[in-house]
Amino acid sequence: MISQLSWKIGGQQGEGVESTDRIFSTALNRLGYYLYGYRHFSSRIKGGHTNNKIRISTKPIRAISDDLDILVAFDQESIDLNAHELCSGGVIVADAKFNPSVPEGIDVKLFPVPITSIAEELGTSLMKNMVASGASWALLGLPLEVFNKAVEEEFGRKGQAIVDKNIEAVKRGADFVLELAGGPLDNFKLEPADGKQKLFMIGNDAIGLGALTAGCRIMSAYPITPASEIMEYLIKKLPKFGGTVVQTEDEIAAITMAIGSNYAGVRSMTASAGPGLSLMMEAIGLAGMTETPVVIVDTQRGGPSTGLPTKQEQSDINALIYGTHGEIPKIVIAPSSIEECFYDTVEAFNLAEKYQVPVIVATDLQLSLGKQSCEMLDYNKIQIERGYIVKDIPEREDKSMFNRYAVTDNGISPRVLPGEKNGIHHVTGVEHDEAGRPSESTVNRKKMMDKRLRKLDEMQITNPIHLHSPHAEPDLLIVGMGSTGGTIDQARLRLNGEGVTSNHMTVRQMHPFPTELILPEIQKAKKVLVFENNATGQLANLMKLHCGNHDKILNALKYDGSPFLPSEVFEECAKAAGYKPHEELVQNGNL
Numbered sequence: 001m002i003s004q005l006s007w008k009i010g011g012q013q014g015e016g017v018e019s020t021d022r023i024f025s026t027a028l029n030r031l032g033y034y035l036y037g038y039r040h041f042s043s044r045i046k047g048g049h050t051n052n053k054i055r056i057s058t059k060p061i062r063a064i065s066d067d068l069d070i071l072v073a074f075d076q077e078s079i080d081l082n083a084h085e086l087c088s089g090g091v092i093v094a095d096a097k098f099n100p101s102v103p104e105g106i107d108v109k110l111f112p113v114p115i116t117s118i119a120e121e122l123g124t125s126l127m128k129n130m131v132a133s134g135a136s137w138a139l140l141g142l143p144l145e146v147f148n149k150a151v152e153e154e155f156g157r158k159g160q161a162i163v164d165k166n167i168e169a170v171k172r173g174a175d176f177v178l179e180l181a182g183g184p185l186d187n188f189k190l191e192p193a194d195g196k197q198k199l200f201m202i203g204n205d206a207i208g209l210g211a212l213t214a215g216c217r218i219m220s221a222y223p224i225t226p227a228s229e230i231m232e233y234l235i236k237k238l239p240k241f242g243g244t245v246v247q248t249e250d251e252i253a254a255i256t257m258a259i260g261s262n263y264a265g266v267r268s269m270t271a272s273a274g275p276g277l278s279l280m281m282e283a284i285g286l287a288g289m290t291e292t293p294v295v296i297v298d299t300q301r302g303g304p305s306t307g308l309p310t311k312q313e314q315s316d317i318n319a320l321i322y323g324t325h326g327e328i329p330k331i332v333i334a335p336s337s338i339e340e341c342f343y344d345t346v347e348a349f350n351l352a353e354k355y356q357v358p359v360i361v362a363t364d365l366q367l368s369l370g371k372q373s374c375e376m377l378d379y380n381k382i383q384i385e386r387g388y389i390v391k392d393i394p395e396r397e398d399k400s401m402f403n404r405y406a407v408t409d410n411g412i413s414p415r416v417l418p419g420e421k422n423g424i425h426h427v428t429g430v431e432h433d434e435a436g437r438p439s440e441s442t443v444n445r446k447k448m449m450d451k452r453l454r455k456l457d458e459m460q461i462t463n464p465i466h467l468h469s470p471h472a473e474p475d476l477l478i479v480g481m482g483s484t485g486g487t488i489d490q491a492r493l494r495l496n497g498e499g500v501t502s503n504h505m506t507v508r509q510m511h512p513f514p515t516e517l518i519l520p521e522i523q524k525a526k527k528v529l530v531f532e533n534n535a536t537g538q539l540a541n542l543m544k545l546h547c548g549n550h551d552k553i554l555n556a557l558k559y560d561g562s563p564f565l566p567s568e569v570f571e572e573c574a575k576a577a578g579y580k581p582h583e584e585l586v587q588n589g590n591l
Helices: 017-031 075-087 117-119 126-141 144-160 160-181 203-214 228-241 251-263 274-290 319-320 338-355 365-369 441-457 480-495 517-525 538-547 566-577 581-587
Strands: 006-013 036-039 050-059 069-074 086-095 108-113 199-201 218-221 245-247 268-272 293-300 329-331 358-364 372-373 465-468 477-481 502-507 509-511 528-532 554-556
Touching: 006 017, 006 075, 017 036, 017 086, 017 144, 017 199, 036 358, 050 075, 069 075, 069 117, 069 126, 075 228, 086 126, 086 338, 086 528, 108 126, 108 477, 117 126, 117 160, 126 144, 126 160, 126 465, 144 160, 144 203, 144 528, 199 203, 199 274, 203 228, 203 293, 203 338, 203 358, 203 365, 203 509, 218 228, 218 251, 228 245, 251 268, 251 274, 251 293, 251 538, 268 274, 274 293, 274 319, 274 358, 293 365, 319 329, 319 358, 319 509, 329 338, 338 358, 338 581, 365 480, 365 528, 465 517, 480 502, 502 517, 509 554, 517 538, 528 538, 528 566, 538 554, 554 566
Parallel strands: 006 069, 069 086, 086 108, 218 245, 218 268, 268 293, 293 358, 329 358, 477 502, 477 528, 528 554
Antiparallel strands: 006 050, 036 050, 036 372, 199 372, 329 509, 465 502
């Protein structure tokens, strides 16, 4: 029996690949397995090759695998594009309808199953995804009762007759492939899972749940990949708690509506991707000038312009930090796991109100849309902090306006919500005095700028970095952000086995940059290798700007639209450390 394997399904977009993956992985989750998924899909509604890959394990995992054990193919293109990932002795379950063939030189077993024909016999070709799922499930030797339960949950709302037909499709797919294979494949039998209850969701759902838990009651947004699922999640959930989602005409309206709602005292947010973030920049500056809290989620994708809407990238860092004209205080945080997507979103709302600034939660496509197992969330950790909101304001004899922007030692001024007696003040996007009245005084300008900018002098999020630092003087300090953490951890296990010492740091607080935490780790390493999905090394450049040590800091960049694989991380690390495994094997006579 094995402790993990990888499964992938491929076909044309719109023919059931996503639903097959969803039901297959849901059933595995019910058994208690740990899962990590990756979606490769085209930026169109229907058509174009798409595939979903799932890594299944009895232990926690946070990375996709290099290789593949089972490929389910709805067309020949899926075999041609993905068969190279299959390990020796792997399996292809293919629809017999297209007379599948295996490319030369690939050592795998091919099981042609009449997937479409079986579905059509049951009434509709739409059920071919259930036939394919049943065939996959049977090869693993897993109990069909668990899978059938997932089918009932998926189709129950459509009536028992539909449920029964889909269960029959699963059974027929399972029976056919078992007859071909002579029973479940011994080398693909999974060890039993721990059976513990786990959540299984995408980062966008975790962000939506975090916003709801934080007390967000208004989301204004415009649909955009890969952020739309946040809006779709909250459309279903917010009305149950007295909230609402407003689909605006564009991202400019979305951010200004969120700012207005926060000004009125309602926790509000918006979410977008790179193109939408660009449109929001002027309004983010307005939030900074008026000291209005607002939470913005940026789900990074391939750019520039429309770029690669459905592909992985981490190239918005410069825009997130420097995109607004002028200088305002803002906070940029980058969660690195599903759990952190939840907890960081809650913290983002607290930080926004505590410091009265825009807070941007930066994810990437893999973290936003890759479905993953995560431990049950601990709601006892959640605390709501509304910041310096004043009430019961005493009368002023001179009837002057309230000093909403009063100069304070920590830069945080008293915030008053509209309608509070004796709290009237000006609010404007131009420079202003303490009561909000427009002012072009040079003395006032410097005073107000200094006040705003010192808000974040002592600001630090929970866990600004994640650090695994077992070595006092490592060969490498490996640095990443967002979804790269699990991949780096897996590669480090192999590095350690080859005698290369390494420490690992994930940067979570992008701005203000936590120099005092990062610099000591850079100084004690021989070399620093920074992994990021962009072409210009934006995180590495941030480190050089704030920490110096330019000669130590090296780039490991990938910007082809796909996330790093563990083997790629290992190879880059080995190269940076000067380790040449192939040459050493040759010298030792082992090759």
